[in-house]
Amino acid sequence: MTDPVVAGVTHDSRRVRPGDLFAALPGAHLHGVTRAAEAVAAGAVAVLTDVAGAGRDAGALGVPVLVVPDPRRELGPVAAAVHGHPGRDLVLLGVTGTNGKTTTTYLIDAALRRLGRTTGLVGTVVTRVGDRSWRSAMTTPDAPDLQALLATMRREAAEVVTMECSSHALGQHRLGGLRFDVVAFTNLTREHLDHHGTMEEYFAAKARLFTPELARAGIVVVDDPWGRRLAAQARIPIVTLAGGATGAAEDADADWRVLGEPGDDAFVLSGPAGDLPLRTPLPGEHNRIDTAVAALALLRLGFPPRRVVDALEGPVAVPGRMQSLDLGPGAPTAVVDFAHTPDAVAATAGALRRRTTGRLVVTVSAGGDRDRGKRGPIGEAAVRSGAEVLVLTDDHPRTEDPAAIRADVMRGIRAACAAVRAAGGTPPLVVEVAEGRRRALDVALAAAGPTGTVAFLGLGPDRHQHIGPRGHLVPFVETDEIRAAWARISAGAAEAPAQAS
Structure with a gap:
């Protein structure tokens, strides 16, 4: 068997091109060597795998098989060499x-x-x-x-x-x-x-x-x-x-x-x-x-x-990071930020509190199928940020029940509110919105008032919400949805006097 010339590297059998080296990596459920024959049929000229992979009929592939203790560790250096x-x-x-x-x-x-x-x-x-x-x-x-x-x-x-x-x-x-x-x-x-x-x-x-x-x-x-x-x-x-x-x-x-x-x-x-x-x-x-x-x-x-x-002088626009939106006359200040950890929520909301003369409204949420232990602390951080209103909503529930995620966050909110009261302070008004994030945007904007600020936290630059089965994405661009929400609120305010007359 002659040494082949390798033109590219991949560990995804669906992306193999003629001349590629296919890396058959061990996985949580399946070993990549189960896709090796498929990769060779697509044009792979060699296979990189571990001892376990080599022992699963890899010798019958008809191409050279490179066996290393940890193919994932070697993948970067190999790909670097292939690309010069x-x-x-x-x-x-x-x-x-x-x-x-x-x-x-x-x-x-x-x-x-x-x-x-x-x-x-x-x-x-x-x-x-x-x-x-x-x-x-x-x-x-x-x-x-x-x-x-x-x-x-x-x-x-x-x-x-x-x-x-x-x-x-x-x-x-x-x-x-x-x-x-x-x-x-x-x-x-x-x-x-x-x-x-x-x-x-x-x-x-x-x-x-x-x-x-x-x-x-x-x-x-x-x-x-x-x-x-x-x-x-x-x-x-x-x-x-x-x-x-x-x-x-x-x-x-x-x-x-x-x-x-x-x-x-x-x-x-x-x-x-x-x-x-x-x-x-x-x-x-x-x-x-x-x-x-x-x-x-x-x-x-x-x-x-x-x-x-x-x-370092001059503006730098970072999508979904302290991103301000101009919603027009009479609108509150709207800021979109990716903050989705307790420290990030505290830092972002705290910074906006210092800059807001009116009411600060903060949306609070946590993702599903991720570390549950940070949900309560996210709620606590939002309470301690100095916001007057918290709007509890959803971001990426994934396969979890959104109500269960909100309940985890709410436990942290309640604990922090009790601590604020015990210290003689006034905790924020908390509004839980179960009808989805789109409705939560309406509630948050309406609560702020023209001199207020709304911190929309959690999604940042994401363009979808993960709701339901793995890979199920629902289109949702926060910045677009905020503008649409303010348009609904503005239209409602304009119609009210006409209806009264």
Whole structure:
């Protein structure tokens, strides 16, 4: 049997093209080798698998079978080799953390463009190379798709690629075959425990990015215990950043600090290179941290401080992240944000509370078929945000009963409301909307008043709701639905005087 020439790599038998290497990976229910014959029939010229796969008649496939202990771990390096190691010809920046990945990558990408670089962007919302972009299927693509994408970016003359690095991707070795020039860690809060099981496992996945196999240098925000732990154990040179969550940035043990009046967009990033006067384009302490991380990444790439400050000036639109909608005269301020963890809900709603002169209304929801343990804390965080009205609704129920999900969130809301009363405070008005999210938008907008703000949390840039069986998607674009809801409310208000007359 002669050695074949491999033109591509995939682990999906439905996507095999002639000349591909098919990776037969072990799965939760089926081993990929059960699809190997199908892949060979479609043109696969070789199969990569493990000992278990090789023992299941793989020898009868008529093509070379490569057997390794962990084929998923080898998939990235193999795909990189097939595509000519595109990562070696690009400057690679990676951002990981529970919250802030998307915003930070957008900030870095926008700054690099202002600095005259041709860029690539890989993340949750969009994938972009130069001026061409398309919606992403997942935060960090599988290794074969990622290496093929980077090869495309190289062909299209990209110089710098900024990438969101999810814990799923790190745990599944999707970044194998790459070595980032700079990586950053924003924070770690409760999320994805349905996948990782424990916070320890979740942290371990994130920490893999800060090893010499995957990165040359790093930036670590030390505002939470996980960040401080990562800073202590990182196996690459790092700089640390403090501010925001600690509430005591000036006293924090960090290389760089965010200084300034809490809540202000303008702040100072103070550290070894001096004081950099910066301004976040998005409100909130968490967005000041994201802007500071972006500045440190640019400094690490060698850009002078003055050019970094200038490059980070100006608006940056991040879909579904503190995205404001202009609904016209007499309308409340409407803000769409992807916040779907307790910390993100607290940060987003708290930032809007400081900027709202009227009533703050917050939609509260949680996803189905995911970590149930964060639902109550989401409700508690919403109560403690300072909102006057909470509208409890649905986002992605998936296969769960939406009423059961709302009940889990409501338990946290009630507990927090009781604590507020016990402390002598006034808890928010809570409205549960069981008729679906579309009706909840009407309720939230009507409750705000013209000087109020509505924080629509949970869906962010998503274009569907997952309702019912796996893969069942119901079209729902939050920004479009909010505009339609305000149009209904406005039409109703205009009709009322005519009916009265």
